[in-house]
Amino acid sequence: MPAEPSIDTPRHLFEAYERLAAGPTRPIAGGTDVMVAITGELGPIPKRMLDLSRIEELRGISLEDGSLVLGARTTYTEIRRSALCREHLPALVEAAATIGAAQIQNRGTLGGNIANASPAGDTLPILLAADAVILVGGQRGEREVPADDFFISYRKTALAPDELILHVRFPLPRGRELRFRKVGTRRAQAISKVVMALAWEDFGSTGWTNVRVALGSVAATPIRAHATEAVLDGAHPTPEVADRAAETLAGELQPIDDVRSTADYRRMVSARILHRLLRDAGGW
């Protein structure tokens, strides 16, 4: 039986803020990461915990001013079933479908995936590629943090100890395309070896703009591959461009060997799946 720290279950955000301000407190939403950490005693056991499961302000999926806004407590199952997500952000729906299996998708939340900040977090490259903005809040007020600035170092984020993730805003620029690819050890219940999101806007003759290449499981945090983006920006997805982008990506990444895969494999496969996405986009 695992440790059982004390836990509060506030109904409203302001109550949650009060508790967070009172001292070190570990929030728990769907519990799919936190409960594993506590059960397996992976790291120190928190002294106090905060149950977010009753806070309705953290729920909901809506379209606001041209952005798709998802409450932090939105589960993967809700993402998969959401007509708005399917219409405006199908890549996120695809990513949600690759996480765990039904049991995890029913409980795990988008906010939890972000706060846990695993380098292998499956939705995180999509946040980076989609220029998502994370709204965080606490007693000191609310602030928006671009996803790009959120993941600071291994499992360390821009979230202060007294803050909660409230929602995630995905801007939906016209003409933007977003693709997702996950490579895992098996077809369900697998932590990724490589996860990739590729975004671009295409207005015809000028080539691709606002290209984003974001990856998970290849560095200490989810990352963007800026040099590769530079190769693709202003270009068309031709075979030559794809070759150059793949080579650049392979040169740019510095993955590691770990229990799930090898550095060589991750580097090679990242290049190949990018090449594949570009081939599909170019239609050659």
Next chain:
Amino acid sequence: MPTRTLTPGGGVTERALVIDPGQRIPGRAAGFPLRREGPAKLTGVAKYTDDLVFPGAWYGITIRSTEARAKLIAIEPDPDVDWSKVVIATAADIPGDNIVASIKDDQPVLVPIGGEIRHHAEPVALLAAPDRETLRRLKGRIKLVTEPLRPVFDPEQSEHVFAHYDVKAGDLALGFAGADLIVEGTYRVGHQEQLYIENNAMIAVPGEDGGIIIHGSLQCPYYVHTALKRALRLTPVQARVIQEETGGGFGGKEEYPSMIALHASLLALKAKRPVRMIYDRHEDISATTKRHPAIVRHRTGVTKDGLLVAQDIEVVMDGGAYCTLTPVVLSRGVLHAGGPYRCPNVRLRGRATRTNTPPNGAFRGFGAPQTEFAAEMQLNRIAERLGMSPAELRRRNVYRLSDTTPTGQVLKESVAGEEVLEQALGASHFERIRERTAREASERRGAGIVPPDPLRSHDRRTANGIGLALAWHGAGFTGSGEVYLASVASVELTADGRLRVLTANTEMGQGTKTVFPQMVANELGVPVDWVEYAPQDTAEVLDSGPTVASRTVMVVGGLVILAARKLKAEVEARHAGVPFHEAFRDDARANGATRIDQQFEPYPGVEFDDATYTGDAYPAFGWAAAVASVEVDLDTAEVFVRDVIAVDDVGKVIHPILCEGQVEGGTLQAVGYATIEEMKLHDGKYLNDRLATYLIPTALDAPHIRAILVEAPFSGAPHGAKGVGELPMDVAAPAVVAAIHDATGVWIHELPATPERILAAMHEPGLIGVMERPS
């Protein structure tokens, strides 16, 4: 759906059926008894060990080493902790021998002070407390003072040999001299975890007689019984072992439960109350036995017509830190190393050595999956060199009736290698699909796609492949094993008119509780639910041997049938002319109980010489073929095994649904072994010792498995059955790896064939030397 009546005992009123010998099983066979304990399992009523409640019971845990090799200087409980409310047990508390009884007396129950820690996660001390929170708090407060010693991790470098064998037939030099082609290859397989979904669990209850009653998840009650008597110095009556509902074993609960039962017992005796020793998954993977890793080297001579003329095979197995069952695992591995093929000149050498990793032990297949993977890889590579179909090469070499094996065993009957091969080829359309995949591969090559640039995708994203493998599996124990065991199984008509089967053979999912009553009911001519199956409790049943080696239905099932026949004859003799089913209740009223204890008698004509390692290594062999179809993602080398046709000759199908269940489950374990299951080690510690990191196939990863059962009966057993449990485990892995080769053009000579290895091989071909004889 057939109508039937559920009875309170969970049995089902239905006529037991047995299919005629040689008859194929046409799909779903209705009319066989349903799983006896099925309703209890399906409603949550079935009690597994951790489900049992013992008022006042404490919880026990094991304090384990954190080094691969060290001298234990001291065990130091933190002086700032009040230890008076808990119990600590060390080697000093062991009343008898500090030995977990097994083949060799090398494994201690707990490492003694001054003794040597030989592997990471080795048990050193035990701690029991009234609640788990206390245990969680205190377990880190017992310090082990040690002096590090230099560990050995490479089995080929180890100088400590647990066992070695050298089997010779014919003249190897002559054989190679007559070969047109000599092919060499080295193949490796890693650790595999049994991964029963129920973790190890054991509860020890102090008996009033100073003894111990064990309730546990285990395969072999009498193994535990023997271990208790030895280490706790108990009489046979003082040691009592009761198997509770067991959530899978696969060999993983063959020998290790003895250790856990001893630990729970030591704490229970000291705390004077029941102690629960329930492993969590992390502990179970970290500390308990795995399938032996192996390195297998082949040198094979063949004629240009594809006939094997010389096989020189060397097997090295990594035994881990203690002997456990290693000599027997190695023996089976060596005896199966040539594969199911005739070859006049053979040398099979094997040795198993000690390393400073957790001990390896029994796992479905027991040495054969390791060496038969290598044998099949070797054969496929020979076929490739000869430009011959892998099916044709097998057809030309597979054992036939009257052939002789390397131990000099003449295959006098029950030889079905050709049959399973042809069935698998036919059902899978092997040659037709192979032509198609070859065409697809040549189109890819024509487009300059394979081998691909390391950093590019190519215009086909996936490639299909098909692969074939053939295997044999010695039925029951190796050599004279059964003769030494002298198992006893019983059938009883009780004084109150009930019919009972009594054996020590356990149900762990495979169907013992269903098929034993079925077989007895069939003999006695009574409905199957009239026959009870006595609990696996050493106070109730005699030792009918362990539930291992696919021997339950074959060997013990045979005893049970013979016992039933004798009971029927005795009763009917007392009631001239009245059939048993009408007479037995009157008989019990008039004459009281009648119990037949049937002891194993050597199968006629089966002889093995342990000293020379010659003769009939097994009473008979089961034969299996598998054809696997895979789809490989050429970008990532991810392998999806789509279909497996698994054809298994089991001698006699007793219960088609349960039998198919064994084939399907064994096949998937082999697919996992082939593709994703891998223990990774660092300094002798398993790195992926959790379910998030040691992965087995999910339903989405599992292929569609079509089981085809073949019956080539073994005349020594009254029913003809040869066992089924292990057979499918031997054959699917090499079939999958052959299919990966068919799809990608690369041979992966080390299991598992991970995408990492496949991708590396695709860009560095020709890893295995092939040598042609100068002509």
Next chain:
Amino acid sequence: MSAYRFLVNGSPAQVDVPGMRRLLDVLREELGLTGTKEGCGEGECGACSVLLDGQVVDACLVPVCQVEGRIVRTVEGLSLAARERGDLDTLQEAFLDHGAAQCGICTPGMLMAARAYLDAGGGPDDGAIREAIAGNLCRCTGYTKIVDAIAAVATPLD
């Protein structure tokens, strides 16, 4: 310690335990519902699957404070009506007929995942069934007979 109240298999339950206690432990130890099994304690094997407000979840990952006021269904409640007649429900019956339970330790969780799938209107499609039970590891069956059993129940009768 707090008192938590919820419905289990149609009956009200109240437990006085720490809020972070796992639903799995509450079911097994406070309520004596040992049909729900522990296989890994970290949401990988699905042996502890139960329905929480009709959704399948791993009971090892649910703190009991999150169950307050909600509806839990376990394997013991799968066939309440049928069991009063000493019988199995159609899904359990199909598992028994098809040989879908072997060692039985994954079976309760597997049944709950299948129940959630069927209750959500899932059909006999092989791929959809496999996805629905992908969070439930079975080491005995190779899944074939489990998928067959669920498909048999999901197939509409003409």
